[in-house]
Amino acid sequence: MPRKPLPRLVAAVALSTAALTALSACGAAPDKDPAADKAASAASAADFGGLDALVTAAEKEGTLNAIALPPDWANYGEVIKAFEAKYKVKVAVENPDASSSDEISAVKSRKGQKRAPDVLDLGISFARSGAAENLFAPYKVEAWDKIPESQKDKDGLYFNDYGGYVSIGCDAARIKNCPETFADLLKPEYKGKVALNGNPTKAGSAFGGVFAASLANKGSFGDIQPGIDFFGKLKKNGNFIPVESTPATIEKGETPISIDWDYLNAGYADQFKGKGVDWKVSVPSDGVYAQYYSQAINKDAPHPAAARLWMEFLYSAEGQNLWLKGYARPVLLPAMTADGTADKTFVSKLPEVSGTPTFPTSEELDKANADLAANWDKAVS
Numbered sequence: 477m478p479r480k481p482l483p484r485l486v487a488a489v490a491l492s493t494a495a496l497t498a499l500s501a502c503g504a505a506p507d508k509d510p511a512a513d514k515a516a517s518a519a520s521a522a523d524f525g526g527l528d529a530l531v532t533a534a535e536k537e538g539t540l541n542a543i544a545l546p547p548d549w550a551n552y553g554e555v556i557k558a559f560e561a562k563y564k565v566k567v568a569v570e571n572p573d574a575s576s577s578d579e580i581s582a583v584k585s586r587k588g589q590k591r592a593p594d595v596l597d598l599g600i601s602f603a604r605s606g607a608a609e610n611l612f613a614p615y616k617v618e619a620w621d622k623i624p625e626s627q628k629d630k631d632g633l634y635f636n637d638y639g640g641y642v643s644i645g646c647d648a649a650r651i652k653n654c655p656e657t658f659a660d661l662l663k664p665e666y667k668g669k670v671a672l673n674g675n676p677t678k679a680g681s682a683f684g685g686v687f688a689a690s691l692a693n694k695g696s697f698g699d700i701q702p703g704i705d706f707f708g709k710l711k712k713n714g715n716f717i718p719v720e721s722t723p724a725t726i727e728k729g730e731t732p733i734s735i736d737w738d739y740l741n742a743g744y745a746d747q748f749k750g751k752g753v754d755w756k757v758s759v760p761s762d763g764v765y766a767q768y769y770s771q772a773i774n775k776d777a778p779h780p781a782a783a784r785l786w787m788e789f790l791y792s793a794e795g796q797n798l799w800l801k802g803y804a805r806p807v808l809l810p811a812m813t814a815d816g817t818a819d820k821t822f823v824s825k826l827p828e829v830s831g832t833p834t835f836p837t838s839e840e841l842d843k844a845n846a847d848l849a850a851n852w853d854k855a856v857s
Contacts, residue, residue, distance in 0.1 A: 511533065511536070511781075512537075512780060512781075515533055515537075515780035515781040515784070516613065516775075516776075516777065516780040518530075518615070518780070518781075518784060519613075519614050519615055519616060519632065520615065520616050520617075520618075520620075521617075521618055521784070521788060524781070524784075527618065527788065530781060530784060530785055530788065531563060531785060533781035533785075534563060534565055534779075534781040534782040534784070534785035535563060535564040535565060536781070537565070537779040537780075537781050537782045538564065538565060538566060538779075538782075539565065539566050539567075539568060539779055539782065540559075540565050540566070540567045540568065540594050540595065540779055540782040540783065540786055541568050541570070541591065541592065541593050541594045541595075541777075541778065541779060542556075542567055542568065542569045542570070542593065542594065542595055542786075543569065543570050543571055543572075543574055543578070543579055543582055543593040543596070544571065544572060544573070544574035544575070544576070544578065544579050544596075544597060545569050545572055545597060546572040546573060547572070548723060548743060548747065549740065549802075550638055550739055550740075550743075550799050550802040550803075550804040551743075551798050551799060551801050551802025551803075551804070552802070554798055554801070554802075555790070555795060555798045555799065556569065558789075558794065558795075558798060559786065559789050559795075562789070562794075563785060563789075565782050565785065565786075567786075570591075570593070575674065575678045575679050576598045576599040576601075576602035576678070576679070576680055577602065577678045579593065579596045579597075579598060579602070580596075580598075580602055580605070580606050580611070583596070583606070583611050583774050583776075584611070587776050588776060589778070590778050591778075592774060592776060592777065592778055593774055593777075594773070594774055594777040594778065594779045594780070594782060594783040594786070595771065595772070595773055595774065595777070595783050595786050595787070596612075596771070596772045596773075596774065597637070597769055597770070597771060598634070598680075598769060598770050598771075598772060599679075599680025599683065599767075599769060599770075600636070600680070600767060600768060600769070600770055600841065601680070601683070601841050601842075601845055602680070603629075603634040603770035603772055604634070604838060604841070606634070606772060607629060607633040607634055607772070610775065611772075611774065611775055612633045612634060612772040612773060612774065612775055613633075613773045613774070613775045613777065613780070613783075614631045614632040614633055615632050615773050615784055615787060616632040617635070617787050617788050617790075617791040618788060618791070619791040619792070619808060619811075620632070620635075622808050622811040623635055623636070623791075623807055623808065624807070624810075626835070627768060627807050633772065634770040634771065634772040635770060635771055635807075636768035636769065636770050636771075636807045637768065637769055637770060637771045637790060637791075637799070637806070637807055638739075638768065638769060638796075638799040638804040638805060638806045638807065639737075639766060639767055639768035639769060639804065639805055639807070640737040640738045640739040640740075640766065640767075640803070640804055640805055641737070641738045641759045641764065641765065641766045641827070641829050641833070642684045642685055642687070642688035642735065642736075642737065642738070642759070642760070642763065642764075642765045642766075643735070643736060643737065643738035643741045643742075643757050643758060643759045643760070643827060644656065644657075644661070644733065644734075644735055644741075644757070644758045644759075644760055645721075645726075645733070645734045645735075645736055645740075645741035645744060645745075645755055645756070645757055646732065646733050646734075646755070646756045646757075646758070647726065647729065647732040647733075647753050647754060647755055647756075648754040648755075648756050649752060649753060649754040650729055650732045651666075651669065651732050651733065652665075653665070654733075654756050654758070655733060655758075656758040656760060656761075657692070657758075657760045657761060657762045657763075658688070658689050658692035658693070658706065658760050658762050658763045659692070659762055661710060661715060661733070662709065662710065662713065662715065663715075664713070666715045666733060667713070667714045667715055668714055668715065668717055669715065669717070669731075669732045669733045670710060670715045670716050670717065670733045670734075670735070671716075671717050671719050671720065671721040671725070671731035671733065671734050671735070672685050672686075672707075672716075672720065672721065672734070672735050672736075673685070673720060673721050673722075673734060673735070673736040673737075673740070674720050675720070675852075676848055676852060677845075677848050677849050677852055680767070680769065681736055681737050681740070682720075682735075683844075683845075683848070684737065684765055684767050685735040685736070686700060686703040686704060686706075686707060686848065686852075687700055687703060687765050687767075687836070687844065688703070688735075688760065688763035688764070688765035689702070689703035689706040689707065689735075689763055690702045690703030690704075690706070690763075691703075691762075691763045691764065691765055692706070692760065692762040692763030693705070693706050693763075697834075697835075697836035697837070697840040697844075698836075698840050698843065700843075700844040700847050700848065701847055701851065704847065704848065704851050704852060704855045705855065707852075707855060707856055708855035708856060711855070711856045716856065717731070718856070719731055721734035721736065723744060723747060723748075726744060726748065726753060726755070727748060727751060727753060737804075738757060738759055738803065738826075738827040738829075739802060739803035739804040739805075740803075741755065741757040741827075742757050742803040742825075742826075742827055743802060743803055745757060757827050759827055759828070759829045761830070764829065764830075764831055764833070765833075766829075766833035766835070767835065768807060771787060771790060773787065791808065793808075793812060793817040796808045796809070796812060796818075797812075797817075797818065797819045797822065800818065800819060800822040800823065800826075801819070801822045803825065803826060803827070805826065809823075
């Protein structure tokens with residue numbers, strides 16, 4: 477079915493890299509604290525003595541360092557406010573427009589520093605590679621057993637959180653006939669109007685757009701090349717533009733058609749009401765692709781208890797419904813639908829999709845990433 481006004485875009489990389497470098501230079505190693513050492517090794521709330529004890533430990537720390545969480549991505553703004561209102565923990569969000577790649581870089585460059593990120597929200601391929609590099613702490617939230625086996629690492633190094641479908645957003649105030657399929661996007665009437673949300677070699681949303689285009693052009697989870705070729709064709713006929721779509725570019729009319737997750741496009745429709753933008757959302761029937769993002773805890777988190785409490789909140793019914801309110805599909809939605817805790821009002825507003833989503837395997841994701849790294853720039857340059 478992973479954010480983020482410049483949603484985790486490559487355009488943010490240069491700025492973020494500079495910021496991260498500066499912060500790395502001024503960070504200082506935290507003092508040793510036995511309680512922190514205990515929290516850092518806790519693999520569940522039970523290891524603290526229960527959720528109440530976890531709350532006490534987290535509020536003592538008082539701060540949670542987050543990164544790459546734009547307030548208008550999957551309703552993260554309200555998620556953060558709700559967490560801060562419920563617990564005495566301040567959420568410090570740095571570089572909200574960072575990419576998944578930036579997040580991993582921050583974990584590595586700030587190891588042992590107070591400004592290191594405590595928690596991460598990552599595209600699945602970055603979650604897997606980070607786990608393989610031993611960057612994350614194992615942790616299983618109280619709702620662990622309700623997360624489908626296919627959506628979590630068995631040791632708790634990462635676990636999927638929310639997701640959605642690749643969709644086509646279109647400003648009907650500027651586009652007479654909004655495209656609804658990938659085949660439509662090739663039409664001459666869309667010359668200079670089609671954009672992606674980022675560079676697919678670094679941003680999960682754009683990666684999903686290329687995968688969906690591949691499925692629409694006789695590709696498969698094992699073969700993303702038809703999707704790369706599709707964007708090469710879009711570039712050649714002048715329809716694909718190099719501007720990475722953001723709320724700002726949409727509002728200015730610079731990216732009147734944007735391929736992005738459906739929860740982001742649906743959110744933009746609300747965001748731009750009354751601002752001269754009539755944003756429509758379609759999930760293309762010829763390229764149905766869904767993906768989840770993943771949560772992970774930095775193994776060297778400077779606020780280990782707050783990091784674990786954040787996870788418990790995200791996987792509570794309250795946290796899951798807040799993502800649902802942002803048009804994202806939380807990973808516990810099937811379980812919450814069954815037990816009656818899913819907010820039916822928010823469920824009814826989700827963009828319509830036909831069929832049941834399937835997901836690429838780890839090997840297929842690895843191959844797709846390698847093919848993109850080798851061929852994307854050649855196709856669209």
